[in-house]
Amino acid sequence: MAQDPMLPRRYRVKRAWSELSDVSTMELEPIDGEAVPFAPGQFNMLYAFGVGEVAISISGDAADTDKLVHTIRNVGAISGALAGVSDGDVIGVRGPFGSAWPVAQETGRHIVFVAGGLGLAPLRPAIYHVLNNREQYSGMTLVYGARSPDDLLYADEIKAWKSRFDTEVEITVDHAAPGWTGQVGVVTVPLDRTLSGSNGAEVSAFVCGPEIMMRFSVMSLMAAGVPEDKVWISMERNMKCAIGFCGHCQFGGDFICRDGPVFRHDQVSRLIAKKEI
Amino acid sequence: MPASTGSSFILDDPAPLVEALLADGWRVIGPKLGDGAIVYDEIESASDMPRGLTDEQEGGRYRLREGDPNRWFDYVVGPQSWKKYLFPARQKLWSAEKGDNGFAIEPHEDDFPKTALFGARACEIAAIEVQDRVFDNGDFTDSGYKRRREATLIVAVQCARSAATCFCASMNTGPSADSGFDIALTELDDGGFFVECGSDRGAAILDRIGPAEAGTAELEAANAVTLKAAGMQTRSMPDNIPALLRENLDHPRWAEVAERCLSCANCTMACPTCFCSDVEDVNDLSGDHAERWRVWDSCFTLDFSYIHGGSVRRSTLSRYRQWMTHKLSSWHDQFDTSGCVGCGRCIAWCPVGIDITEEAAAFAAEPLAQEG
Ligand SMILES: Cc1cc2nc3c(=O)[nH]c(=O)nc-3n(C[C@H](O)[C@H](O)[C@H](O)COP(=O)(O)OP(=O)(O)OC[C@H]3O[C@@H](n4cnc5c(N)ncnc54)[C@H](O)[C@@H]3O)c2cc1C
Ligand code: SF4
Ligand code: SF4
Ligand code: FES
Numbered sequence: 001m002a003q004d005p006m007l008p009r010r011y012r013v014k015r016a017w018s019e020l021s022d023v024s025t026m027e028l029e030p031i032d033g034e035a036v037p038f039a040p041g042q043f044n045m046l047y048a049f050g051v052g053e054v055a056i057s058i059s060g061d062a063a064d065t066d067k068l069v070h071t072i073r074n075v076g077a078i079s080g081a082l083a084g085v086s087d088g089d090v091i092g093v094r095g096p097f098g099s100a101w102p103v104a105q106e107t108g109r110h111i112v113f114v115a116g117g118l119g120l121a122p123l124r125p126a127i128y129h130v131l132n133n134r135e136q137y138s139g140m141t142l143v144y145g146a147r148s149p150d151d152l153l154y155a156d157e158i159k160a161w162k163s164r165f166d167t168e169v170e171i172t173v174d175h176a177a178p179g180w181t182g183q184v185g186v187v188t189v190p191l192d193r194t195l196s197g198s199n200g201a202e203v204s205a206f207v208c209g210p211e212i213m214m215r216f217s218v219m220s221l222m223a224a225g226v227p228e229d230k231v232w233i234s235m236e237r238n239m240k241c242a243i244g245f246c247g248h249c250q251f252g253g254d255f256i257c258r259d260g261p262v263f264r265h266d267q268v269s270r271l272i273a274k275k276e277i
Numbered sequence: 278m279p280a281s282t283g284s285s286f287i288l289d290d291p292a293p294l295v296e297a298l299l300a301d302g303w304r305v306i307g308p309k310l311g312d313g314a315i316v317y318d319e320i321e322s323a324s325d326m327p328r329g330l331t332d333e334q335e336g337g338r339y340r341l342r343e344g345d346p347n348r349w350f351d352y353v354v355g356p357q358s359w360k361k362y363l364f365p366a367r368q369k370l371w372s373a374e375k376g377d378n379g380f381a382i383e384p385h386e387d388d389f390p391k392t393a394l395f396g397a398r399a400c401e402i403a404a405i406e407v408q409d410r411v412f413d414n415g416d417f418t419d420s421g422y423k424r425r426r427e428a429t430l431i432v433a434v435q436c437a438r439s440a441a442t443c444f445c446a447s448m449n450t451g452p453s454a455d456s457g458f459d460i461a462l463t464e465l466d467d468g469g470f471f472v473e474c475g476s477d478r479g480a481a482i483l484d485r486i487g488p489a490e491a492g493t494a495e496l497e498a499a500n501a502v503t504l505k506a507a508g509m510q511t512r513s514m515p516d517n518i519p520a521l522l523r524e525n526l527d528h529p530r531w532a533e534v535a536e537r538c539l540s541c542a543n544c545t546m547a548c549p550t551c552f553c554s555d556v557e558d559v560n561d562l563s564g565d566h567a568e569r570w571r572v573w574d575s576c577f578t579l580d581f582s583y584i585h586g587g588s589v590r591r592s593t594l595s596r597y598r599q600w601m602t603h604k605l606s607s608w609h610d611q612f613d614t615s616g617c618v619g620c621g622r623c624i625a626w627c628p629v630g631i632d633i634t635e636e637a638a639a640f641a642a643e644p645l646a647q648e649g
Binding site for chain 1: 370371373375378379380382384411412414416417419420526527552553554555556558559560564567569571574576581582583584585589590591592594595599602603606607609610611
């Protein structure tokens with residue numbers, strides 16, 4: 001990286017819009033220098049002037065180099081400031097950092113994405129990659145669970161994916177609301193159903209969501225015969241630097257900011273089974 | 278004869294060396310007496326150093342007392358380490374002003390004059406070399422650390438005695454340093470110093486003094502000094518500790534030590550290799566000026582592992598386990614070295630006297646059956 005990895009670069013908000021009551025998406029363009037290429041699954045450290053900096057996954061299409069896209073849930077001071085930006089505002093960006101979903105290497109396989117809640121945002125660049133290169137894969141399935149129908153992210157886009165003949169999309173919510181005609185229940189129910197109709201040995205799975213949801217999803221994948229070295233998850237820890245200096249993101253011998261956030265499941269399975277690592 | 282790396286000399290006392298460093302424009306940081314302990318601070322002459330003092334250290338205990346008035350360096354390490362210079366407890370990273378295009382960011386470079394660390398012990402040099410790896414991790418370099426490190430000259434003191442808390446011999450980090458110094462001093466039993474030149478920069482300083490060359494008798498006397506110090510050590514670390522901790526994350530001993538640990542973070546603050554940091558974003562009243570600071574942090578705080586929804590390491594058990602397994606086990610995975618240099622600070626400065634060597638011995642004595 002040519003520039004000091006501790007210094008944010010300025011990006012202008014081209015467009016920002018609200019996705020859900022507490023979630024916004026923004027498209028950014030660099031003020032200082034060129035757009036930096038990224039790989040699906042990587043994240044940036046976004047800085048709100050005077051407020052602070054947090055880790056946010058890149059949720060846009062890596063093939064579209066015109067804009068950098070992030071989707072942010074307002075859960076605190078910094079994420080709130082970032083989720084509240086308007087068109088034309090300027091924020092700081094450091095990155096991209098971390099490991100990527102190795103989706104481009106899994107050609108010929110049945111790609112299964114399992115997303116929980118906002119976990120769909122870091123998976124979306126990988127989904128775009130598969131959709132853009134669909135002929136290279138033997139199948140594509142997205143299983144997505146959200147808390148309620150009002151919490152379904154990218155709903156219009158999902159509808160478009162669902163209408164494609166070459167993709168299978170399964171949506172479920174924890175709690176239905178009046179008017180909801182879709183599935184209710186945890187994500188493993190539609191996941192198990194999908195897997196029962198597939199050959200587990202041909203599946204490469206990419207899983208992102210709350211840790212508990214990832215744990216159960218991985219169990220379903222293993223039970224369906226998906227090889228352990230064909231399952232990837234993305235982990236989340238407190239991050240203050242993203243470059244291996246601050247120590248906050250450690251998970252055993254790994255720094256989640258450098259060695260992750262995306263891990264092949266068998267590389268972290270021993271510690272994931274333990275509490276408070 | 279001019280000095281060169283590997284050549285050795287004799288000096289009566291350290292004063293000419295301090296003078297030569299000052300004359301050559303170095304800021305000299307050395308041991309001083311402060312608040313009943315040996316601390317590191319700027320010195321203007323050798324007489325600023327606490328000659329004649331010695332220390333007693335034990336779990337949760339540190340005392341200075343009068344020793345042989347002629348001895349210069351009969352104490353070992355105190356609560357501070359050189360880390361406070363190379364990796365300051367508070368560093369400004371940058372400042373930003375609101376303006377055109379949102380704001381403008383101005384990187385901050387601290388003022389770090391060329392600095393001689395006078396009296397660094399072998400374990401402390403090892404600790405600096407550990408942090409060298411941390412802050413240049415293959416992907417990223419901490420430019421501020423690098424700049425300070427390159428402006429640093431090290432005058433080592435080879436230890437003539439060990440405190441009861443020292444266990445550098447078992448960590449292969451001391452009590453004498455083979456490398457990593459520009460000049461090294463060994464205080465001989467009969468008075469006087471055996472002086473080793475470790476670099477061209479060290480040679481340039483020694484040439485200002487032109488000391489007498491040392492012979493084999495002085496070399497042997499110096500070796501005997503550090504051998505005796507090594508022989509005084511009673512604490513040690515088991516060799517297989519990295520694997521032992523990796524395999525014993527569920528050992529009941531963690532709960533026992535967590536009963537005693539106050540989660541006060543003293544051990545991490547005193548440790549010369551601990552590198553964790555937090556950032557602080559500050560804002561002036563007008564809201565037009567912002568700064569980002571990097572400050573020491575500790576894995577013993579609840580906030581350290583906070584993510585939305587709550588901290589990952591809520592229990593003291595998990596925090597002590599994180600600290601000890603990081604130091605002694607996962608550090609090897611990350612940096613190909615132990616994170617512990619055996620300086621004993623965490624033992625002496627723990628208010629309840631928790632002893633990392635005693636904890637390690639407990640795992641070694643009764644490990645859990647190996648996991649599959
Ligand atoms: C690799 C990675 C990718 C992420 N991607 C996204 C994303 O695409 N969209 C999104 O909305 N959120 C994402 N998050 C979570 C996001 O970073 C946190 O929600 C955010 O840090 C909350 O900060 P806050 O100051 O608003 O909240 P507060 O609750 O006030 O947090 C205070 C501090 O705690 C830390 N913290 C709190 N929650 C988290 C968390 N969940 N993860 C890490 N640190 C946390 C931060 O350092 C923060 O400064 C990601 C986190 C990681 C580690
Ligand atoms: S863990 Fe304790 S003994 Fe080891 S280097 Fe740190 S303070 Fe010294
Ligand atoms: S081990 Fe001792 S010094 Fe360290 S946090 Fe626990 S009580 Fe404090
Ligand atoms: S976020 Fe600082 S070490 Fe990973």
